[in-house]
Amino acid sequence: MKYPRSAGSCLLPLLLAASPLAMAAAGKAPDPSLVERGRYLTTVAGCNDCHTPGYALNDGKVAERYWLVGDQVGYRGAWGTTYPGNLRRYFNNISEEEWLRTARGANYRPPMPSPALRAMTDEDLRAIYHFVRSLGPAMSLVPAYVPPEQQPTGPVVIFPMPPTRASVPTAPPPAAGL
Numbered sequence: 327m328k329y330p331r332s333a334g335s336c337l338l339p340l341l342l343a344a345s346p347l348a349m350a351a352a353g354k355a356p357d358p359s360l361v362e363r364g365r366y367l368t369t370v371a372g373c374n375d376c377h378t379p380g381y382a383l384n385d386g387k388v389a390e391r392y393w394l395v396g397d398q399v400g401y402r403g404a405w406g407t408t409y410p411g412n413l414r415r416y417f418n419n420i421s422e423e424e425w426l427r428t429a430r431g432a433n434y435r436p437p438m439p440s441p442a443l444r445a446m447t448d449e450d451l452r453a454i455y456h457f458v459r460s461l462g463p464a465m466s467l468v469p470a471y472v473p474p475e476q477q478p479t480g481p482v483v484i485f486p487m488p489p490t491r492a493s494v495p496t497a498p499p500p501a502a503g504l
């Protein structure tokens with residue numbers, strides 16, 4: 327199947343390549359022993375599905391240099407419209423300790439899987455931190471959160487309202503003896 331959004335091409339002019347200089351400016355260099363683990367966790371935890379343009383629609387075939395730059399596709403539901411942020415910039419501007427604190431108390435709006443972050447060990451969180459920083463900072467435009475009463479301007483995935491209680495079928499009670 328062909329999808330209209332080709333991964334990366336629209337982002338090319340917006341990206342800043344990772345340079346040793348940019349890295350030095352950001353502080354601590356990534357720890358190579360954690361980077362590989364972080365790459366693995368980021369992949370299996372599905373962070374790219376939302377935070378990397380085109381990733382979910384192209385079976386993950388997006389070059390790593392375009393990973394986690396955030397997306398302009400919004401997720402609209404009862405919470406308003408949210409946009410998966412630019413994690414490359416985010417991690418570049420936050421200390422490792424701040425990240426651990428933030429992830430422990432993660433309570434983002436849907437569909438960001440905050441429980442996944444809260445369930446990770448410190449080691450996992452550190453690995454993700456070091457991996458994303460190893461990709462270098464990237465510039466990309468991610469729209470700001472739009473409250474529920476306002477209309478977003480760009481493309482959105484619309485989440486249906488949850489069904490009312492009355493329309494949800496109730497499961498039959500377990501048969502006696504099971």
Ligand code: HEC
Nearest residue numbers: 371372373375376408409410411416434435436437438439
């Ligand atoms: C189903 C889509 C989805 C997936 C999967 C996802 N995110 Fe998100 N993420 C979002 C959205 C949407 C937001 C914005 C939430 C808000 O506005 O409250 C967000 C926000 C964030 C933020 C805050 C960014 C900022 O600029 O403040 C962080 C950090 C983050 N995600 C990390 C991750 C990590 C790490 C993973 C993988 C474990 C992940 N996300 C997986 C959708 C997703």
